[in-house]
Amino acid sequence: IQENICHxxxxxxxxxxxxxxxxxxxxxxxxxxxxxxxxxxLLNFWENKFHFLxxxxxxxxxxxxxxxxxxxxxxHPQMINEIAFCxxxxxxxDKIRVVIxxxxxxxxxxxxxxxxxxxxxxxxxxxxPEPSKKVIIGNLFNSLYKPKLAVVEGNVYAGACxxxxxxxxxxxxxxxxxxxPEVKRGIFPLQVMESLSHIIGLKKTIDWCIRGxxxxxxxxxxxxxxxxxxxxxIEQKINKWVNSFAENSQRAIEFGLEIYHKHFHDxxxxxxxxxxxxxxxxxxxLSDDFQN
Numbered sequence: 182i183q184e185n186i187c188h189x190x191x192x193x194x195x196x197x198x199x200x201x202x203x204x205x206x207x208x209x210x211x212x213x214x215x216x217x218x219x220x221x222x223l224l225n226f227w228e229n230k231f232h233f234l235x236x237x238x239x240x241x242x243x244x245x246x247x248x249x250x251x252x253x254x255x256x257h258p259q260m261i262n263e264i265a266f267c268x269x270x271x272x273x274x275d276k277i278r279v280v281i282x283x284x285x286x287x288x289x290x291x292x293x294x295x296x297x298x299x300x301x302x303x304x305x306x307x308x309x310p311e312p313s314k315k316v317i318i319g320n321l322f323n324s325l326y327k328p329k330l331a332v333v334e335g336n337v338y339a340g341a342c343x344x345x346x347x348x349x350x351x352x353x354x355x356x357x358x359x360x361x362p363e364v365k366r367g368i369f370p371l372q373v374m375e376s377l378s379h380i381i382g383l384k385k386t387i388d389w390c391i392r393g394x395x396x397x398x399x400x401x402x403x404x405x406x407x408x409x410x411x412x413x414x415i416e417q418k419i420n421k422w423v424n425s426f427a428e429n430s431q432r433a434i435e436f437g438l439e440i441y442h443k444h445f446h447d448x449x450x451x452x453x454x455x456x457x458x459x460x461x462x463x464x465x466x467l468s469d470d471f472q473n
Contacts, residue, residue, distance in 0.1 A: 215269040215324060217312035226270045232307035233260035235285070236267065241278040242423055243271050250286025252303075255294040256318075256340060259307050265316040266309045268325045278431050279423055280325070282344060283332045289357075292340030295366070319372050322347025326438040330422055332415065333407070339363050339370060345406060346376035349438075352418050353398050353407040360395040379445070380405050 235246040245267055247254040271277050284290060297303075322329065322344070331348035337359045345351055345359075363370045370390050378386040381404045389396075401407040411418050426434070 215265075215272040217265045217314060217316060217321075218269045218310070219313070220273070222310055223266075223270050223273060226266075229266070230306060230308040231263050232305040233257055234263050234267070238277065241276060242281060243267070243274075243277045243279070244281045244283065247282070247284035247290055250284075250288070252294070253288040253291035253338070254284050254286060254335075254341075255291045257294045257303060257305065258297050259305050259309065260294075261316050261318065262312055263307060263309050264318075265312055265321055268321055271327060272325055275431070277327065279328045279330065279426055281330045281332060281419065281423075282348060284335060287335045289333050289335040289337045290341030290344060291338045292342075292363075317372070318343045319347065319376050323442050326435040326442070328426060328434060328438075330419065332419060333357065334415070336360070340373060342370075342373045342406075343376050346373075346380055350409075350422060351407045352409045352411055352415060352422070353401065354415060355398050355410050355412050357398045358395045359398075359401045359406065360393070361389050362393050364391060364393040377406075 233247070233249050235248045237244040237246075245264065247260070249255065249257065249260060271280060294303075318340070328350070329348040331345050331351045333345065333351060333353040334357075335354075336357050337345055339361060342359065342361065361370050361373060363373075374386055374390050377389070381389075385404065396404070398407060398410055402410055409418060
């Protein structure tokens with residue numbers, strides 16, 4: 182009953198103009214917009230072999246750990262597919278209320294696997310099938326309407342900022358660096374630009390992208406990229422964040438995140454940025470260091 186009352190009040194808060202802008206059936210919302218995999222593929226989710234991720238599901242919390250530390254957790258194409266497979270499963274599982282994203286090693290992630298961009302793809306033993314369409318990370322994170330927490334315990338480079346920016350809350354260890362070094366390698370972080378501009382503003386984003394410098398955790402906190410800095414009690418902070426949802430309506434949260442995404446974000450922008458990025462790579466704008 183409480184869920185239905187919250188849903189009813191949310192509908193009352195949405196004005197007619199917003200309803201027209203957002204193509205939803207308000208009387209019967211469907212929160213599943215993950216169409217990378219079908220229900221039959223997700224049915225035996227835990228029987229699959231994940232090569233690049235460690236996973237855990239417990240007490241309504243799904244923890245996804247990037248586990249490619251020997252490559253600084255660079256985003257191998259199949260690793261991205263594995264994340265999409267997880268998000269698809271999460272989106273259809275009402276028992277999962279929140280998502281935590283972590284990593285192994287001393288680097289949260291180095292962003293895109295640069296060798297894979299030139300079709301030098303490392304073999305793997307993952308059994309996750311190919312998705313029905315191209316997975317664009319910015320869109321993937323925007324389309325999962327459940328609270329997402331990034332726990333950053335290693336340095337963040339390049340496209341990894343997409344993951345951090347795609348989460349609703351970020352807890353970071355102190356004394357880390359966040360950097361956008363792409364321009365030093367002859368490429369421009371187009372999708373990162375789109376995601377970060379919603380958090381730190383377009384002017385700061387452009388300056389960061391074209392100069393490619395590093396910022397520390399304190400600056401990331403000042404800019405709003407990081408929400409909380411932890412020195413030695415990060416697990417307590419994680420538990421506190423998770424528990425803050427205990428008495429909240431899951432349906433109301435998912436409904437609100439869906440409205441937020443559809444009103445303030447446009448998936449076509451990330452799709453355009455992905456296309457332009459591929460053109461940039463194919464036209465050999467890359468530095469000699471990148472090519473080798």
